[in-house]
Amino acid sequence: MSKKIIVAGAGHGGLVAAALLSRDGFDVTVYEKQKREEMGYDWNDCMNPSVFDRLQIPRPSDEELLPFSGMNYLSPDCTRIVFDRRSQKSSFLGERKAILKRLIGFAEENGAKLCFGVTVGAAVVEQERVVGLETDAGRFDCDLLIDACGMDSPVRQSLPESFGILQRIPEAQTLYTFRAFYERTNRSKAFPTFTCCFFHNGSNTLDWMITETDYVDVLIASFGSLSDEVVQSSVADFRRLHGGFGETIVRGGQRSKIPVRRTLPIFVADGYAAVGDSAAMLEPLSGSGITVSVEAGTYLAQVAAGSQHNFSKADLWEFEALYFDRWLRMILRDDATRLLMQSMNYRQLNDMFLKKVITAKELCGDETPPHDRRNKALGVMTTPGVVPGLLHYTARLKRVDKLRERFPREYEEEKVRRWAKEYDRF
């Protein structure tokens, strides 16, 4: 009899793993709380379609993709702009509903069973091993439980502490978001087309405004909480800067959450693996997780299919090895930049932009060229209170390669826990 795999939540990585494991002959069922037709936000997201193509995973058609032509970062006081070349490379805005529709189709065509309208709860754990899942449609047994339930996964939160897997994402690492597409009221050239702003006019936010032909896409996001007042004042300020979008919301208008932190150090256990937002697999500075999750789903399927089929944590550790091998450097560099930003207040961060200490290079995680260092040092010296944060930032960047080298390739409980501690301290 084929081994039974349950995917809790139809997250992107979980759907990919479901498709590939079904194709390999496993008996896979996905339980998703939403109805099929409700799946996905009513907006488009930054993604890298070439990754989907390389992995031979269906993605939105070219007509469903909009080019994402590089982000302009505004200083917190909205006076200085720096341009992020990284996003120019291969990013597009893909319709979220179209991405999920393709992934659901991919899973079903390969034989996975999808059960919509089923809310999952706690994992069933016996003798330190996950053996099943509680849902509102009853309890189901499995040999492997894949947790693709997103950042607030009730499955991950139910795991025993002894697994060493973080149960709750702290508030400080949670970005509360509001996103809406507003009608565009005039065709004049917008200021500028892609704009992102940290600490927008003194709020604890990370906001963006993207101008498309018929609408202006506005995201207001804040660490820890997001009040209606902050949403209204940030939108009003963007409206003033832009000069061409009205009050009517044509799409979206939804609140949601993003985990902005480095990926959890431990996301596997006996009979259990988390993928996607459930394990915080995303770019910590931008909150982009679709491409990362999809790629991680392929690693998980590869490892699960290749294991001895007892899905022990020692076997599943290879999933972590493949994941961190590919993403650890990006994640830690991005997270170092996030922590640097968060170590400053509005005035300090504003000065860092105006004095060109933070430029597109730093926002892309690139090295600062030697000839820029003197000017930056001057900028730092003349801005009170920023030195400790910058020293931490430099020290963190130095630790990236060490953490990568020290990652335990083979699963040994003590070594894994030691590495996880060091990674947590980053």
Ligand SMILES: Cc1cc2nc3c(=O)[nH]c(=O)nc-3n(C[C@H](O)[C@H](O)[C@H](O)COP(=O)(O)OP(=O)(O)OC[C@H]3O[C@@H](n4cnc5c(N)ncnc54)[C@H](O)[C@@H]3O)c2cc1C
């Ligand atoms: C405003 C906003 C903008 C974003 N922009 C981008 C972007 O531009 N690019 C990008 O790559 N990423 C973006 N992201 C992040 C992106 O949404 C996630 O990183 C990505 O979806 C990967 O997460 P996931 O698929 O693992 O989880 P999710 O997308 O959270 O999916 C989890 C699934 O599990 C289901 N579920 C949850 N709880 C239960 C339960 N109890 N029972 C059953 N099912 C359950 C949910 O309904 C959902 O279908 C954005 C997020 C937000 C909120």
